[in-house]
Amino acid sequence: MTKEEAPVLLEVRGLAAKAGSAQILKGIDFTVRAGEVHAIMGPNGSGKSTLSKVLAGHPAYEVTAGTARFDGQDLLAMAAEDRARAGFFLSFQYPVEVPGVANAQFLRLAYNSIQGARGRDELDPLEFDDYVREKMKLLEMAPAFLDRSLNTGFSGGEKKRNEILQMALLEPRLAFLDETDSGLDIDALRVVANGVNTLRNDDNAVVLVTHYQRLLNYIVPDYVHVMDGGRLVKTGGKELAIELEARGYDWIQKSAA
Amino acid sequence: MEEQLSRAFLDSLLSGRPGSGNEPGGLKALRARALERANALSVPTTRHEDWRFTDLSPLYRLSLNAPGTSVPLTVADITQHLVPGVAARCVFVDGHYRDDLSENGLGTEFVTVVRTGGEDRKVEPDVLDEIGRIATFDEDPFVAVNTAWLSEVLVIHLPRGACLTGPVHCLFVNTQADVVTHPRVLLVAESGSDVTLLEDFVTVHDRAYCVNAVSEIAVGANARVRHIRLQRESRSAFHVATGAVAVARDGRYESNAIATGARISRHNLHVRQDGEGAHFSLDGLAMIAGRQLADTHSFVDHALAHGTSRQLHKCVVSGGAHGVFNGRILVRPGAQLTDSSQESRNLLLSGKAQIDTKPQLEIFADDVKCAHGAAVGQLEPEEVFYLRSRGLPESLARSVLTYAFAADVVDRIPVPSVVDHLRAMILERTGIQELA
Structure with a gap:
């Protein structure tokens, strides 16, 4: 399952970051290889979402120490859009609503931005319409979603499906899914998980950032990391997630202290 | 000095006015009263609270005339402004109705032009009596001047229960510099009728002129009027407009006003509830750049119970432009169970762009729901x-x-x-x- 010889996609070393004066990440080390699924779990406020956003290039955070290499490049030196173009994808915990831009327009802009960067052909609206409808079947989304304004008035589950639809369109090498499972009912969770599993292959990797073990029944991780106080305090296999679900986070916090 | 400038300016607006003839109804008396008020009033300056941010002095310094001979226009020249599927198209060039450019598939009992000095028996006297009833001019020199003119009034009359599928499109084209026109529209939608009015103000040149427009709308009981207003004047032009609307019981008035043109524009929109359960929705967008100023003053008058109003006004301001919004909502005593909301959202795209926005809620009834919000910022x-x-x-x-x-x-x-x-x-x- 895990191939030690598979190429390294992401290598994070000693990463520390702050938002304003609050030091949130205090030294993160981890490595993701092609074909792997990782889960980062932890209590609220442990820094999970911050780690995703820092790696995606969110301007509200300042990196104070450490490095992150993505596919051999210095990820932290790149603009957010260049990280996306290089194949880094973040599924947002709270996708932004943009009334006034049709979902189809946005999806095509994103798709063409990435295609252009990869030296591939861009699609005109008609070509794109065929292409995106095919991808939407994977997420069991009705075509009506194309005409609605981006995420506007979407339910929580619809927004998350739309995020994974973007993942399907942009074909990233590494996808961070930030709390993609929170707020989903079990049917929506199954659809989203099935979508992610279908998109997985030996050349890409997925990092699931989650508070709950439930998602991991559907997308089975190779590694589970526990984050607390801005550090990864424990790493194990998928059994660790089950243990966390049964015992909570307290015992980790105590044993790490 | 200022008084003299004001007088000279108003006189220039009034000059060239057609004399009275056999105009129908009480129009003759109305014009005379309006002239009297226009002669008594002076133009607003930034010392008036309602004009604090909108300095019209560049307009007052212009030397304006009544329009002369228009640039010859054919339908081909206005193709870009045509809208498919309209119920009627009424084209005015420099203030004059152009039969050759218009298309009135509805017949003159629905849409007609009433001319000062002329005699038009096609319009019912009751309908003509509406002119000047809603757009009051006692305190407003621009409306007074417009009413003193009334040279060609577009009258749209929807009899009881009449529903039009396409919009009535009024296209006001300016072709001349240094002129002032006074477009006037009267829309009477009787009970149960349904109509969409599209007013579009355009130009074929980029020099200075002035448009002083008044639209008067009576929405009957349970009738619906949708009113789209596009202001796309030249960037050197001045555009002053008043929309005056009265809505009877359970009637609906829904407005979309878009302003992208003019050096300085001012849109006054006064909507009044004349019956219980009336509904208003007022949406506005000003998108301006350079040295443009766009000012919207709306006044929603909830005079009776069970009224609802929804308002969204947005300004997108770049360069050194200036957006102004004043949204007054009055809930009179007895207007119980009024449900009103207003949102002013503004986007500043440069450090020199400016926004002045002011919600103005005056609530004199105790069982009402009124929400308002204003935001100014960047993306x-x-x-x-x-x-x-x-x-x-x-x-x-x-x-x-x-x-x-x-x-x-x-x-x-x-x-x-x-x-x-x-x-x-x-x-x-x-x-x-x-x-x-």
Whole structure:
């Protein structure tokens, strides 16, 4: 399952970051290889979402120490859009609503931005319409979603499906899914998980950032990391997630202290 | 000195007025009263509370005349402004109705032009009596001057229960510099009728002129009027307009006002509830740049119970432009169970751009729901980041969000071809080639 010889996609070393004066990440080390699924779990406020956003290039955070290499490049030196173009994808915990831009327009802009960067052909609206409808079947989304304004008035589950639809369109090498499972009912969770599993292959990797073990029944991780106080305090296999679900986070916090 | 300037300016607006003839109804007396008021009033300055941010002195310094001979126009010249599927098209060039450019499939009992000095028996006297009833001019010199003219009034009359499928399109084209026109529209929608009025102010040149427009709308019981207003004057022009609306019991008035043109524009929109259960929705967008100023003053008068109003006004201001919004909502004593909301959202795209926005709620009934909010700012960093995280360069992300901010208002317009046209215009203004 895990191939030690598979190429390294992401290598994070000693990463520390702050938002304003609050030091949130205090030294993160981890490595993701092609074909792997990782889960980062932890209590609220442990820094999970911050780690995703820092790696995606969110301007509200300042990196104070450490490095992150993505596919051999210095990820932290790149603009957010260049990280996306290089194949880094973040599924947002709270996708932004943009009334006034049709979902189809946005999806095509994103798709063409990435295609252009990869030296591939861009699609005109008609070509794109065929292409995106095919991808939407994977997420069991009705075509009506194309005409609605981006995420506007979407339910929580619809927004998350739309995020994974973007993942399907942009074909990233590494996808961070930030709390993609929170707020989903079990049917929506199954659809989203099935979508992610279908998109997985030996050349890409997925990092699931989650508070709950439930998602991991559907997308089975190779590694589970526990984050607390801005550090990864424990790493194990998928059994660790089950243990966390049964015992909570307290015992980790105590044993790490 | 100032008094003299005011007088000279108002006199210039009044000169060239046609004399009285056999005009129908009480129009003759109305014009005389309006002239009297126009002679007694002076023009507003920034010392008037209602004109604090809008300095019209560049207008007062212009030397304006009544229009002379228009540039010859054919339908081919205005093709870009035509809207498919209209119930009627009424084209005015430099203030004069042009039969050859218009198309009145409805017949003159629905749409007709009443001329000062002429005699038009096609319009019912009851309908003509509405002129000047809603658009009061006692305190407003611009409305007084417009009413003193009344040279060609477009009268749209929907009898009881009449429902039009396409909009009535009024196209006001200016072809001459240094002129002033006084467009006047009266729409009477009797009970149970349904009509969409599209007013579009355009030009074929980029020099200075002045448009002083008044639209008067009576919405009958349980009738619905949708009113789209596009102000796309030349960037050197001055545009002063008043919309005066009265809505009877359970009637609906829904307005979309878009302003992209004029050096200085002022839109007064007064909507009055004349019956219980009336509904208003007022959406506005000003998208301006350079040295433009766009001012919207709305006044929603909830005079009776069970009224509802919804208002969204947006300004997108770049360069050194200046957006002004004043949204007055009055809930009179006895207007119980009024449900009103107002939102003013403003986007500043440069350090020199300016916004003045002021909600003005006056509530004299105790069982009402009134919500209001005003926001002035730049694009949300979280939204910019979201688009960048999908590979859009920062400049494109910003343009797309600006486009969306404006398109959100445009999308509410109930005529699809107008939506498409305005969306294309906004795309061009925001410089997005990728969505074309």
